[in-house]
Amino acid sequence: MSSRPRLGWGIPEALTEESLSETARAQHRNVLLVGSAAILVVWLDLVPREISAIGVRLEADDRRSVLIALLLALVYFFTAFLVYGATDFVAWLRVQTEGRELLRGTAQDRQRHRATYEEILRQHEGGNPEQRQETVSRLDETLRDANTAALRHQTVRVIVPLALVRGTIDFFVPTVVALTGIVWLSVEIW
Numbered sequence: 001m002s003s004r005p006r007l008g009w010g011i012p013e014a015l016t017e018e019s020l021s022e023t024a025r026a027q028h029r030n031v032l033l034v035g036s037a038a039i040l041v042v043w044l045d046l047v048p049r050e051i052s053a054i055g056v057r058l059e060a061d062d063r064r065s066v067l068i069a070l071l072l073a074l075v076y077f078f079t080a081f082l083v084y085g086a087t088d089f090v091a092w093l094r095v096q097t098e099g100r101e102l103l104r105g106t107a108q109d110r111q112r113h114r115a116t117y118e119e120i121l122r123q124h125e126g127g128n129p130e131q132r133q134e135t136v137s138r139l140d141e142t143l144r145d146a147n148t149a150a151l152r153h154q155t156v157r158v159i160v161p162l163a164l165v166r167g168t169i170d171f172f173v174p175t176v177v178a179l180t181g182i183v184w185l186s187v188e189i190w
Contacts, residue, residue, distance in 0.1 A: 019092045019167045020085060027081035031174040034074045038181035041070060042188045064189060071185040078178035085171065092167045099160040106153035113146035 020028055040046060047063045120138050 019095075019163070019170045020088050024081065024084040024088050027077060027084050028170065028174050030077040031074070031081045031178050034070065034077050035174070035177035035181040038070045038074050038185050039177070041067070042181075042184040067185055067189050071182065071189065074178060074181050074185065078174075078182070081174060081178070089171055092171070096160075096164060096167065099156070099163060103153075103156050103160050106149065106156050109149040110146070110153050113142060113149050117142045117146060 018025070047066065117139065120135060120142060123135070
């Protein structure tokens with residue numbers, strides 16, 4: 001495991017942090033906005049009559065020009081997202097790997113504590129009364145450790161899949177939207 005900052009129970013903070021940097025997040029937003037607009041324009045056969053933000057009035061035969069402009073904007077934002085998001089994606093993959101390793105480790109901890117508890121019980125079965133207090137103390141300590149390991153394991157079992165879902169939304173949804181928009185616009189233009 002790496003020396004990343006950790007939450008309680010040794011859980012890496014990276015599992016609960018944003019998977020995209022601020023710059024990549026801005027490109028993520030742009031890809032989703034322009035890609036969604038491109039898909040809607042093609043799917044619903046829309047032609048804007050006016051782009052009030054820049055004071056442009058369009059004629060009916062300017063549809064192809066609008067589609068080309070939309071395509072260029074989408075390709076630009078998608079390329080920027082890929083460039084800025086690439087390092088974030090690699091870091092996210094590394095965090096996912098660390099999370100899976102942690103999940104395996106917490107499961108092994110639970111099994112080890114369970115085995116220790118059962119071993120202490122077996123040892124006590126043939127023991128004398130003087131050993132009883134020592135056995136009870138060992139059982140209490142083992143139960144505390146086992147409960148902590150179980151809580152840690154359950155926490156990791158929730159955090160790791162949530163980090164996977166969040167990363168999937170952050171990286172794959174804009175990629176699908178962008179590629180769909182690029183393909184649909186290209187088919188519509190040519």
